[in-house]
Amino acid sequence: MTQSLNLRGVLTALSTPFAADESIDTAALKRVVDRSINGGVHGVVAGGSTGEFASLSADERIQLVDTVAQHTAGRVPVIAQTGATTTTEAIRHSKAAQASGADVLMLVTPYYEPLSLEETLTYIREVVSAVELPVMLYNIPGATGVNLDADTAGNLAREFDNIRYIKDSSANWEQALQLIHHHSDVLGTFIGWDAYIYSALTEGAAGVMAGAANVVPEDIVAVHNLIAGDNLVEARQAWKRLYPVIDTMLSEPFVAAVKAGLEIQGEPVGIPRAPMAASTPEVCDRIERALAELAQEVRA
Numbered sequence: 001m002t003q004s005l006n007l008r009g010v011l012t013a014l015s016t017p018f019a020a021d022e023s024i025d026t027a028a029l030k031r032v033v034d035r036s037i038n039g040g041v042h043g044v045v046a047g048g049s050t051g052e053f054a055s056l057s058a059d060e061r062i063q064l065v066d067t068v069a070q071h072t073a074g075r076v077p078v079i080a081q082t083g084a085t086t087t088t089e090a091i092r093h094s095k096a097a098q099a100s101g102a103d104v105l106m107l108v109t110p111y112y113e114p115l116s117l118e119e120t121l122t123y124i125r126e127v128v129s130a131v132e133l134p135v136m137l138y139n140i141p142g143a144t145g146v147n148l149d150a151d152t153a154g155n156l157a158r159e160f161d162n163i164r165y166i167k168d169s170s171a172n173w174e175q176a177l178q179l180i181h182h183h184s185d186v187l188g189t190f191i192g193w194d195a196y197i198y199s200a201l202t203e204g205a206a207g208v209m210a211g212a213a214n215v216v217p218e219d220i221v222a223v224h225n226l227i228a229g230d231n232l233v234e235a236r237q238a239w240k241r242l243y244p245v246i247d248t249m250l251s252e253p254f255v256a257a258v259k260a261g262l263e264i265q266g267e268p269v270g271i272p273r274a275p276m277a278a279s280t281p282e283v284c285d286r287i288e289r290a291l292a293e294l295a296q297e298v299r300a
Contacts, residue, residue, distance in 0.1 A: 005045060005077060005085055005103055005104070005134060005208070006188075006214075007010075007042075007077055007103075007104060007134075007136075007164070007165060007188060007190075007206065008042060008044030008078075008100055008188065008207050009041070009043065009207045009221075009224055010041045010042050010207060010208055010210065010213055010217070010220050010224050011041065011042060011043040011044065011045055011079060011190060011207060011208070011209040011210070011213070012036040012041045012043070012044050012045060012154055012209075012210065012211075012213035012214055013045045013048045013049070013050040013051065013192070013209050013210060013211045013213070013214075014029075014032055014033065014036070014044050014045055014048070014050070014051050014068065014214065015032055015047055015051060015211070015214045015255075015256070015258050015259055015262060015269055016029065016051040016053075016056070016064060016269075017029050017048055017269035017270050018269070018270040018271070018272075018273055019034060019270060020270070021171070022274070024056075024060060024064060024067075025269065025270060026065065026067055026270050028267075028268070029064070029067055029068070029071075029268070030067070030071045031267060032114075032214060032262070032267065032269060033068055033071050033072055034071075035214070035217065035267060036076050036213060036214065036217050037072070037076055038217075038265065039141070039213070039217025039218045039221060040049050040217060040218060040221040040225075041076065041217050041221060042076060042077070042207065042221075043076050043077040043078070043079055043103075043104075044068060044072060044076060044077075044078055044079070045078075045079040045080075045081065045106065045209060046064050046065045046067075046068040046069070046078060046079070046080050047061050047064050047065060047081040047082075048081045048082060048106065048138075048209070049108075049140065049143070049169075049255075050211035050214070050254065050255055050258055051064070051081070052255060052272060052273055052276075054111070055272075055273040055276070058089065058093070058158070059091070060130060061093060062093065062096045062097075062100075065078075065080045065082075065093075065096065065097045065100050065102060066100045067077050068118055068133075069097075069100045069101040069102050070100070070101070076105050076258075077103040077104060077244055077291070078101070078102045078104075078137060079103065079104040079105075080093075080097035080100070080102035080104070080105055080106065081100065081106040081108060081138065082094040082096075082097050082105050082106065082107060082127075083106070083107045083108030083110070083127075084108075084110070085110045085111060085112060085113065086110070087123050087126050087127060088120075088123075090107065090123070090127045091097075091126070091127055091130045091131075094127055094130065094131045094133075095130070095131065097133075098131055098132065098133050102133065103133070103134070103137065104133060104134045104135070104136050104164075104165065105131060105133050105134070105135050106135075106136040106137075106138050106167060107124065107127055107128070107135055107136065107137060108138040108140060108143075108144065109123060109124065109138070109139075109144045109146055109148070110123060110144065111143050111144045111145070111299065114145045114146075115144075115145070115146055116146075117146055117152070120144075120146045120148075121152075121156070124137070124156060125159075125160070127157075128160050128162060128163060131162070132162065132164075133162065134162050134164040134165065135160070135162050135163045135164065135165070136164070136165035136166060136176075136190070137153055137156065137163060137167070137287075137288060138167045138169070138192075138232050139153065139164040139166060139167065139168050139169060139170055140164075140167075140169040140170070140192070141170055142169075142170075144288050147170060147172075147175075148166070149175060149178075150175055150178035150179045150182060150183060151178075151182075151183075152185060153166050153179065153183065154179070154183035154186060154187055155183065157183065157186040157187040158186055160189075163187070163220050164188060165187065165188040165189070165190060165206065166179060166186070166187055166188075166189055166190065167190045167191075167192045167209050168189060168190070168191055168193075169193055171193050171196075173196065173199070176191055176196065176200065176203075176205070177203060179195060180200075180203050180204050180205050181203075181204075184204070184206075188206030188207070189205045189206055190205065190207045190208060190209045191205050191207075191208050191209070192208075192209045192210075193225055194208075194210045194211060194212045194246045194250060195243075195247065195250055196208070196219060197210060197223060197224075197239070197246070198223060198227075198235070198236070198239040198243075201223070201224055201227045201235075202227055202230075202232065202235075207224075208224075210250075211254060211255075211258045212245065212246050212249055212258065212261075214258050214261070214262055214266035214290070215245070215258060215261035215262055215264075215265055216242065216245055216261075216265075216291075216294070219238070219241075219242045219245075219294065219298070220242065222238050223235055223238045223239050223242060226238055234292060238277075241297045241298065242294060243293055244293065244294070245261075245287075245290045245291055245294050246289050248286050248287055248290040249261060249287060252279060252283045252286075252287075253277070253279070255272050255276060256271065256272050256276060256277065256278055256279040256283075257279055257283065257287060259271060259272060259278070259279070260278070260279040260283065260284045260287050261287050261291065264284065264287060264288045264291055265291065
């Protein structure tokens with residue numbers, strides 16, 4: 001799949017299920033993968049922010065990618081988030097994901113210790129040079145402290161043939177538009193902020209990466225498909241029905257909200273790994289009401 005891959009569409013930022021003892025619940029993880037694929041998504045992402053990668057050990061991260069890649073078995077592309085706080089560790093995870101059968105490596109830049117842009121670019125160049133798979137840059141300045149602006153990302157893609165995509169989670173819409181309109185010749189832009197799903201797709205983004213696609217994959221894919229078919233009036237109506245669910249989850253601690261949404265939809269995946277807390281009963285009630293209203297409107 002990787003050789004001719006032209007990644008587009010809706011990608012699920014997979015939630016990582018945990019058992020009561022906080023170990024990865026592999027059986028539940030496989031069900032979460034199937035739920036997204038059966039919902040029509042165009043790819044799944046293992047070990048992203050919604051997947052709580054920063055709370056996993058190095059061995060758990062490798063196990064997670066192995067499990068997702070093996071269980072997906074070529075049904076859709078698998079994107080593995082392999083970035084780390086050091087270059088050596090990022091290369092280790094990238095090579096492990098490549099060996100596991102991932103199709104794309106998503107590379108978050110180092111976090112916690114503040115780096116300069118030049119240090120960040122050196123890290124990217126060294127990791128990208130060590131692998132053969134297509135790479136998706138992961139820009140999330142709220143977590144890393146460094147923003148990969150549109151021109152910087154575009155220049156990196158022109159420098160390295162295997163830098164093919166970017167996930168932009170900056171929540172900076174002007175920057176997103178610059179990526180889409182100025183650099184789409186070399187870089188497929190995936191917007192990683194669920195509230196921008198409709199806007200990103202209508203502007204011509206390669207796709208969206210959504211944690212909410214764990215919970216409502218069919219509804220997000222329906223919006224994508226309507227836009228792809230130039231049915232913009234129907235797409236706007238579908239998005240208007242869907243947006244309250246997205247907004248409700250984004251208005252709360254998102255990792256926990258996604259897990260609450262999955263449980264409400266009949267797929268329990270445990271709670272976030274401590275010290276992150278589960279959604280409160282009040283938050284769960286709000287998410288459940290929003291999902292019920294969506295289901296009612298879809299049936300109407």
